[in-house]
Amino acid sequence: MNIFDDLNSIFREVFDDDTIEVNDSTTADDVDGWDSLSHVNLIVTIEQRFKIKFGTKELLTFKNVGDLRRAIERKLSGTGC
Amino acid sequence: MSFNSLQYLVFLPLTVLIFHRLSNKYKPYFLLIVSYLFYLCTHILSPFILLFTTIGGYFFAIKISETISEKDKKSLLFTGILLNIIILLSCREIFKSLIPAIGVSFFTFQNISYLIDCYLGIIQPERNFLYYALYLSFFPKLIQGPIERASNLIPQLKHMKNTICEYETLRGGVQLFFWGMFKKIFIADNIAPVITSILNDINGTSGPVLLIITYLYAIQIYCDFSGYTDMSLGSARLFGINLTNNFNYPYFSPSTQDFWRRWHITLSGWILDYIFKPLSMKGRNYGNYGVITALIITFVICGIWHGLTLNYICWGLYHGILISLSFLTYKKWEKFCKKYKINQGIIYIINVFITFNLVCFSWLFFMTKTLSDVWLILSKNITTLLNFLAIHSFDTGISTCFIIVIAIFFFIEVLQAKFNIKAYFERQNVFIRWAGYYIMIMVIILWGNYGSKETLEFMYFRF
Numbered sequence: 001m002n003i004f005d006d007l008n009s010i011f012r013e014v015f016d017d018d019t020i021e022v023n024d025s026t027t028a029d030d031v032d033g034w035d036s037l038s039h040v041n042l043i044v045t046i047e048q049r050f051k052i053k054f055g056t057k058e059l060l061t062f063k064n065v066g067d068l069r070r071a072i073e074r075k076l077s078g079t080g081c
Numbered sequence: 082m083s084f085n086s087l088q089y090l091v092f093l094p095l096t097v098l099i100f101h102r103l104s105n106k107y108k109p110y111f112l113l114i115v116s117y118l119f120y121l122c123t124h125i126l127s128p129f130i131l132l133f134t135t136i137g138g139y140f141f142a143i144k145i146s147e148t149i150s151e152k153d154k155k156s157l158l159f160t161g162i163l164l165n166i167i168i169l170l171s172c173r174e175i176f177k178s179l180i181p182a183i184g185v186s187f188f189t190f191q192n193i194s195y196l197i198d199c200y201l202g203i204i205q206p207e208r209n210f211l212y213y214a215l216y217l218s219f220f221p222k223l224i225q226g227p228i229e230r231a232s233n234l235i236p237q238l239k240h241m242k243n244t245i246c247e248y249e250t251l252r253g254g255v256q257l258f259f260w261g262m263f264k265k266i267f268i269a270d271n272i273a274p275v276i277t278s279i280l281n282d283i284n285g286t287s288g289p290v291l292l293i294i295t296y297l298y299a300i301q302i303y304c305d306f307s308g309y310t311d312m313s314l315g316s317a318r319l320f321g322i323n324l325t326n327n328f329n330y331p332y333f334s335p336s337t338q339d340f341w342r343r344w345h346i347t348l349s350g351w352i353l354d355y356i357f358k359p360l361s362m363k364g365r366n367y368g369n370y371g372v373i374t375a376l377i378i379t380f381v382i383c384g385i386w387h388g389l390t391l392n393y394i395c396w397g398l399y400h401g402i403l404i405s406l407s408f409l410t411y412k413k414w415e416k417f418c419k420k421y422k423i424n425q426g427i428i429y430i431i432n433v434f435i436t437f438n439l440v441c442f443s444w445l446f447f448m449t450k451t452l453s454d455v456w457l458i459l460s461k462n463i464t465t466l467l468n469f470l471a472i473h474s475f476d477t478g479i480s481t482c483f484i485i486v487i488a489i490f491f492f493i494e495v496l497q498a499k500f501n502i503k504a505y506f507e508r509q510n511v512f513i514r515w516a517g518y519y520i521m522i523m524v525i526i527l528w529g530n531y532g533s534k535e536t537l538e539f540m541y542f543r544f
Contacts, residue, residue: 016412035338036353037408040361040372059362060354061201 014042024066082122084312097319116220123183130182138192139213142199142206161196165189184224188217195231204232221316227325228347254318261311266529269305272297288465291458298448299441330498335432337403352383377401396446
């Protein structure tokens with residue numbers, strides 16, 4: 001199972017929409033209901049599912065799903081801060 | 082020099098004319114000088130405050146990006162932010178009689194956003210002082226926003242050298258400018274004296290009249306501020322610069338969350354990115370409590386940005402609570418509507434109606450100076466509504482004809498939002514277009530309000 005499968009399942013659950021397919025270039029504008037309020041819930045779910053913890057600074061720099069994916073991969077490989 | 086003053090109507094075309102005649106090399110220098118002269122007209126000391134803020138932002142940003150240690154970066158960032166807050170508080174609260182630097186809250190907020198973006202690595206610091214100084218001082222947005230991000234404006238300023246004086250661009254700028262002027266001088270300024278006179282005697286004013294001015298104030302503040310924004314965007318476009326729009330038909334929002342995406346967009350974007358996001362991320366493990374606490378703190382700060390008074394703090398608190406309630410209930414409301422198969426159009430109208438009324442109530446904190454006045458108007462409004470609008474004869478001093486014009490104006494707004502009526506108008510032949518322009522200019526000249534200082538000034542100048 002690759003990281004996008006996990007991300008898709010998380011996005012579908014958080015935004016209550018089974019048709020969501022995310023990729024690196026997906027932004028908040030592409031997902032119905034992804035605003036700054038639901039973003040909090042999304043981040044918490046990702047952290048719990050992948051058992052990782054983002055730093056506040058890096059959370060503020062995510063522009064799209066690609067940034068999010070790369071940060072997750074860095075954490076999982078143990079190279080991230 | 083206000084956008085609706087005669088001086089500006091001479092200053093702007095003259096500046097545009099010289100700008101487009103200049104060789105490309107001198108254009109940014111010219112705009113910088115003109116912007117500082119423009120600001121000098123507000124107060125002799127104002128340009129010095131602006132220059133000091135600019136120098137601070139410029140050097141702090143470079144220092145932040147050159148520093149390697151995360152701890153030192155953070156210290157520099159906080160010192161830079163603190164410096165801006167001190168400037169803001171000094172001009173707005175502590176020494177406001179000595180240095181009434183109009184617009185200081187707008188350029189200090191831009192300076193703070195620039196420092197934070199450099200700290201986060203979202204942008205690289207601007208090494209050319211000329212462009213950074215112009216980013217903060219560009220006169221169309223200097224006094225009352227939009228609160229531009231460096232990533233949007235600086236690249237445009239750098240490409241300004243290649244600006245070609247295109248008829249279409251100039252026409253669009255002039256049209257937008259006069260549309261803004263129409264909103265300000267004709268609609269907002271004709272409402273202003275009515276509201277001022279009623280506010281001088283709230284006790285002696287009947288409930289139905291107070292209820293009407295509650296709604297009229299909502300129209301006034303929208304036409305005043307969005308009128309200013311149109312004039313600002315229109316002016317900038319004459320130099321080939323596209324500023325960010327601050328309004329997107331906010332009174333047609335179906336929720337308070339949505340209202341804040343459409344009202345004063347650049348301020349709400351700012352508070353969202355630089356206050357709400359860090360706070361909500363810090364408190365993300367506390368679930369809804371974390372989000373709600375972050376929302377309330379964010380909106381109280383947003384209230385304080387407008388002024389350090391109880392009214393503005395309560396206004397912020399009120400919006401924080403409203404958005405929190407909307408956040409907690411919106412999904413349940415959507416599910417309820419789906420379950421009972423309520424028509425989408427009806428849901429939208431109900432949502433817009435509720436949101437509009439909640440927002441109109443919040444303007445009472447802006448309209449009055451004390452909380453007791455808010456309570457007095459609110460209690461009279463409630464009594465009027467409970468009596469099911471038992472309207473006897475009353476007179477607000479506003480003619481029926483003017484009310485009809487306001488209704489037409491909002492109808493045009495609906496058409497623009499739904500069908501882009503402006504593009505349709507521009508496709509018409511030259512006679513129809515120019516007839517439209519003449520009508521608008523005649524309305525502004527003949528029926529605009531050119532009365533007192535209070536109407537001449539834009540409402541957001543005080544922020």
